[in-house]
Amino acid sequence: MVVPDGPLALVPFAGLRLTGSQPLAECATTVFFPGLSLLAPPGAQPRPQGAAARRAGPPSAPGRVIAHAAAPMFTERLTTLVEQAPLPVTVSEPMNRAELREALLTATAHDVAVLFHHGDTAPDSASRGVRLADGGYLSATTARRWNWPDTVVLGSCWAAHLLPTEADEPFGLPTACLLGGARSVIGGQAPILANKTVATVIARVVVNSAQGERAAERxxxxxxxxxxxxxxxxxxxxxxxxxxxxxxxxxxxxxRVADAWTPRTSHSTDEQPDVQGLPMSCARSAAPGPRRHNAWAAI
Incomplete structure (x- = not known):
């Protein structure tokens, strides 16, 4: 259920009743209040989904990664894991903001985009985002207008932190990437360090996601x-x-675990179990008797 912005937002859409007198809110999976600036203009072409195109191709097609990083330790770790990957992965490394924008806006399909650089938080979406290697900046407002592959990884401190303020569009960098075509975005909900541990984790997620695995699970x-x-x-x-x-x-x-019933005789025994050393309650449960139910099966 999409509720528009502006004066129409005052209309109680959630309470409108459908056929059968059921409120719309009870049928909706989620409720979204977009600002008008987030809606595509009439006649706009839908953004291509890069990874979807690769999935339609042969399974042997290499995974494609866009990596913009200023930390050599991340680049080295990513290179090592790419070389060790069981399936082929290709990595393009845009060096500045213009090259990054070109890589994301071209028709070439990519699977993962990773930004490993410092991030900033701010009260407004035009000021929070990621610093780039050439001194440029990628704000949440700009990221909303760019095309993103299925998986985006933000190895940037504060890049995902959001300070909601009154009269401001309530989205940060992860939401901006999702609105720009991504299906999964990984980032720091709290500040993360730019160290070898984080570099290793992010590099592993990038390589595995490029090979078609779920980003959240990886x-x-x-x-x-x-x-x-x-x-x-x-x-x-x-x-x-x-x-x-x-x-x-x-x-x-x-x-899915198939239902299986074990015959009663499989849970019974005429043998006397060794109860020495067991707690008194367990010893009583395991006491011998004719065709007595064996407590060991339950344990």
């Missing part, structure tokens, strides 16, 4: 791996655990 796997890897000190969690995924993709389907 982010969760990469973060959980940090604490389980022997000999690796990821540093304080406050510097990397704030990475978050905003996505319009539906959640993955739960694995």
């Amino acid at each position: 982010l969760g796997t990469a973060l959980s791996t940090l604490s389980r890897t022997a000999g690796v000190n990821p540093g304080p969690a406050a510097g990397w655990a704030g990475l978050t995924c905003w996505t319009t993709d539906p959640p993955p389907a739960a694995h």
